[in-house]
Amino acid sequence: MNAEIRPVKTAAEIGLADLFASARQHLPGGSETKALRLGAFDSFVAQGLPHSRVEAWRYTDLRRLVRDAKPLPAPPDLAAATAAGNAGALFAGLGFRRLLIVDGAFIPELSDLADLEAGISIRSTAHLLAADEPILSFGPGSAGGDPAVVLNAAFAADGVVIRIDANVVLERPIHLAYVTASATPSAMFTQSRLQVGSGARVTLVETHEGPDQSDYQVNTALQLVVGDEARLDHVKTTDEGGAALHVATLLVEVGARANYRAFGFTTGGSVVRNQLFTTLAGEGADVQIRQASLLAGRQHADTTLAIDHAAAGSQSREIFKAVVDDEARAVFQGKITVQPGAQKTDARMMARALLLSDDAVANCKPELEIFADDVQCGHGTTTGALDDQLKFYLMARGIPAKEAEALLIQAFVGEVIDAIERDDLREALSLAMTGWLKARG
Amino acid sequence: MTALLDIRGLKAEIDGRQILNGLDLTVGKGEIHAIMGPNGAGKSTLSYVLSGKPGYEITGGEVYLNGEDLLAMAPDERAAKGLFLAFQYPLEIPGVATLTFLRTALNAQRKKRGEEELSSPDVLKRVRELAKQLSIDPEMLKRPLNVGFSGGEKKRNETLQMALLEPKLCVLDETDSGLDIDALRIVADGVNRLRAADRGMVVITHYQRLLDYIVPDIVHVLAAGRIVKTGGKELALELEATGYAQYQSEAA
Numbered sequence: 123m124n125a126e127i128r129p130v131k132t133a134a135e136i137g138l139a140d141l142f143a144s145a146r147q148h149l150p151g152g153s154e155t156k157a158l159r160l161g162a163f164d165s166f167v168a169q170g171l172p173h174s175r176v177e178a179w180r181y182t183d184l185r186r187l188v189r190d191a192k193p194l195p196a197p198p199d200l201a202a203a204t205a206a207g208n209a210g211a212l213f214a215g216l217g218f219r220r221l222l223i224v225d226g227a228f229i230p231e232l233s234d235l236a237d238l239e240a241g242i243s244i245r246s247t248a249h250l251l252a253a254d255e256p257i258l259s260f261g262p263g264s265a266g267g268d269p270a271v272v273l274n275a276a277f278a279a280d281g282v283v284i285r286i287d288a289n290v291v292l293e294r295p296i297h298l299a300y301v302t303a304s305a306t307p308s309a310m311f312t313q314s315r316l317q318v319g320s321g322a323r324v325t326l327v328e329t330h331e332g333p334d335q336s337d338y339q340v341n342t343a344l345q346l347v348v349g350d351e352a353r354l355d356h357v358k359t360t361d362e363g364g365a366a367l368h369v370a371t372l373l374v375e376v377g378a379r380a381n382y383r384a385f386g387f388t389t390g391g392s393v394v395r396n397q398l399f400t401t402l403a404g405e406g407a408d409v410q411i412r413q414a415s416l417l418a419g420r421q422h423a424d425t426t427l428a429i430d431h432a433a434a435g436s437q438s439r440e441i442f443k444a445v446v447d448d449e450a451r452a453v454f455q456g457k458i459t460v461q462p463g464a465q466k467t468d469a470r471m472m473a474r475a476l477l478l479s480d481d482a483v484a485n486c487k488p489e490l491e492i493f494a495d496d497v498q499c500g501h502g503t504t505t506g507a508l509d510d511q512l513k514f515y516l517m518a519r520g521i522p523a524k525e526a527e528a529l530l531i532q533a534f535v536g537e538v539i540d541a542i543e544r545d546d547l548r549e550a551l552s553l554a555m556t557g558w559l560k561a562r563g
Numbered sequence: 564m565t566a567l568l569d570i571r572g573l574k575a576e577i578d579g580r581q582i583l584n585g586l587d588l589t590v591g592k593g594e595i596h597a598i599m600g601p602n603g604a605g606k607s608t609l610s611y612v613l614s615g616k617p618g619y620e621i622t623g624g625e626v627y628l629n630g631e632d633l634l635a636m637a638p639d640e641r642a643a644k645g646l647f648l649a650f651q652y653p654l655e656i657p658g659v660a661t662l663t664f665l666r667t668a669l670n671a672q673r674k675k676r677g678e679e680e681l682s683s684p685d686v687l688k689r690v691r692e693l694a695k696q697l698s699i700d701p702e703m704l705k706r707p708l709n710v711g712f713s714g715g716e717k718k719r720n721e722t723l724q725m726a727l728l729e730p731k732l733c734v735l736d737e738t739d740s741g742l743d744i745d746a747l748r749i750v751a752d753g754v755n756r757l758r759a760a761d762r763g764m765v766v767i768t769h770y771q772r773l774l775d776y777i778v779p780d781i782v783h784v785l786a787a788g789r790i791v792k793t794g795g796k797e798l799a800l801e802l803e804a805t806g807y808a809q810y811q812s813e814a815a
Contacts, residue, residue: 510617515654516664518614519724520642520672529667533658533707 134184135170137191141309142276145194149279150247152254162275165267172269178397179269181453181485182424187393188367192339194279195225195308202303203229210299210329212359212554216546218297218327225303226310226340227280239294241287241322247313248280257283257313258345258373265399265428270369274311274343281314281342288319288349295325295355295547300342302332302363309339320349320377325544328358330368331390337365343373350377350404356384357547359554362391364419369395378404378433385542386413386425387551389558394423402429402436402464409438412538416558417450417482424453429471431464431497440471443538445531446482447562457489458499465494471501476508476534478527528559565630567592567763568732574623574788575612582608584788585624590732590763597766597774597799600785601807606767607651609785610736614648615641628732642668643675645731647724649738653717656708661720664708665690665727672728693726697753715746722753733757733764739773751776771803786810 131139142163149159171188172179198206206224208214221233221244228246235244247257257278260266282298302310318324326346332338340362348354362368368391376382388394394415402409415423429438444452454473475484486503508530516526535555542548568590575583582605590596600606612619613626615638626633628644636644656664670680681689694701697719709717718738725733735754739747754764754777766777774782774796782798783790784807791810792798 512654512656514616514638515650515656516668517638518616518642518648518650519664519668520639520675520728521668522639522671522675523637525667525671526639529659529664530656533656536658 132171132185134188134191138273139167141191141194145277149277150251152252154254155251155256158256159276162272165272166269166276169269169272176269178426178455180487181451181455182393182395182422187422188339192307192309194277195304195306195310198224198227198229198303203232206301206303207232209301209331210297210327212329212550213297213327213547216550218295220297220299221282223280223282223298223300223312225308226312228282239290239292241290241319242292243285245283246280247278247283250283251278257281257315258343260373261375261401265371265373268371268397270341270395270397271343271371274313274341274371277309277311277341278313278343279311281312283314284316286316286318286322286324289321290319291323292325295327297327297329300328300330300340302336302338302340302366304338305333305336307336307338309341312342314343315345315347316354317347318349318352318354321351322349323353325355325547326357327547328356329361330359330370331361332363332366334364336363337367337392338363339367341369343371345373346375346382348374348376348380348382351379352377353381354383355544356382357542357551358384358386359551360386360388360391360394360396362394364390364392366391367393370397372396372398374398374400375403376401376407376409379406380404380408382407382409383543384411385538385551386411387554388413388415388417388423388425389554391423392421394421395426396424397426399428400430400438402431402433402438405433405435407433407436409436410541411438411440412541413442414535414538414555415444415452416535416555417444417452418447418562419450420448421450422453423451424455426453426455427457429456429458429469431458431460431467431469434464435466436464437468438470441538442473443535444475444484445478445535446475446484447478449479449481451483451485453485454503455487456501457491458501460492460494460497460499462493465496467494467497467499469497469499473503474534475503475505476531477505478508478531524563528562531559532556566590566627567629568765569627570624571626572624573612573621573626575608575619575621577608577619581622582788583612586785586789588783588790590765592763593760594781595758595764595766595777595779597768597779597782597796598785599768599771599782599799599802601811602769604785605788606769606785607736610648610734610767613734614638614646639671640675642728642730643672647728647730647733649721649725649733649735651737651740653709653721655710655712657710659708660705661708662687662690662704665724668724669727689727690723693723696756697723697726698749699723714741715743718742718746718750719753722750726753726757731762733762735764735766737768738766739768739770747773747776771799774799784810
């Protein structure tokens, strides 16, 4: 006899079920969207919150880390929205086109929507959902059934949907500034999408932040579709408040001879999960993903990456760096899959962690799954402490211990920041890194 | 008058192994002292203990720099007080540009001494002048510190740092190792330019060759962790002829 063993539901899972029951009639969407929400939530109920026995979530056990479900936020009032006007200050003054998402709601009145370039359209996710137009689409991979993704699909309320027409070259970066303004801890679910037409060139900047005092929860999904021969540069900073939960799903599809260049910078949030599902869908697609996580206190930041080489002659490079202080934990899971037809794939992945204290932890798990026979794939990981010899050399020249450490940390992270091509972005992120080091004392 | 460097009965060990065994040495301002000795005598240990490298345990003795207790200071404080160690094997630091390193070091020292920090252009100007004197390609200054530098380039870079930081006491640890004769001449010229009435130098070397270029006032023989003989510069030539064997047996 097979007895089906159902784990006891956690308080958070029970809370989410209650929340869905009460909220589902009020979430945006016509009958189709409502049906999709129901299906998504059923899928969530069947799996529950992911835990350590789910391989993809092995190091980030949400059953343990999420204690309760938070209410959905009230629509931000003008005061909250105005208070959020400072969002994305790291990139202030650079002339980016900032689109403001406050407490999970897109605020067109406070977004830079004037003087839109020809060939660009910006719409709200809530409007599209209301018209039963789905925001996200899923390929054959596992992303569609991921517990964070189905939860997002069940509750998604708003976000931004951007379309760039073919061959449009946008000089002005688009900045999605997500901010939690509400002092009441709540749960924000957003869905956004950027479609870059073939041959177009765009820079997308994403910032996520919120107050330190509130244990709010963010579950955000973003889909990026990079058309053939297009180029998308993407920078994401995760700088949530000190008690926040941030779960982000990034779905990327890269077309033939298209370029996708990503840089992720994680400094804030109590529990952060950045999961990236990237498909190199067209021949000769070229992907470079770099990331730096700077963690302290009891922060937990997980980056989980699935790179799917589905077309011949595609190339990917991934470099992940984590600086981990105090009792923080950095997690990196990276899986490169090469599909049967994807001959001449060239894929390399590297994860390096620098531990600054005895209690800091780094978990690295790289994987390769190769179904083609003419490919070049490699991966590696290293974990270590600051080099005492180098530190002594710097100190022997008069540089105090903390400053010497800062120089060495900067050098460690510098490799990924220096690769950012745009000067303004690179300088802003260098400043953010310096700021983190200064705060370290 | 207070000596520039005053080492009294210094004993030090690493991993429980005694290396310095009651070493006495006094260096006055304006003097160049050479310390010669066989391998394993404690030459490098002396340089590391003076500069405060972690891992060495001081089990006895005292060291004063201009009358101040050197052993009580952290390595960066010793540097700010005017101690400079030219490393036998300068380290490579990927990701730290040479110029950034030089500026950070200079200004950290100035700050600690209560002097005004120098602007980046001012530092650059000084560094460029010194680089020219030492035949250092200015392009090298943009490269990560010592990464991919040849042995000669690394030693010239050490000399550049020494000239920029203007220390009171220079300790040169086997500066001649890994240098061909041309590089040796350039480095020695750089060191000789730093000879000054208020500056002392301790030149640690195994071979006499270096002392043809950096001519010492006083030569010491270090064996088994102690100074066993002191003489004039002719002592170096004598050692070249006779070797260290007699001192090793004497010390043992």
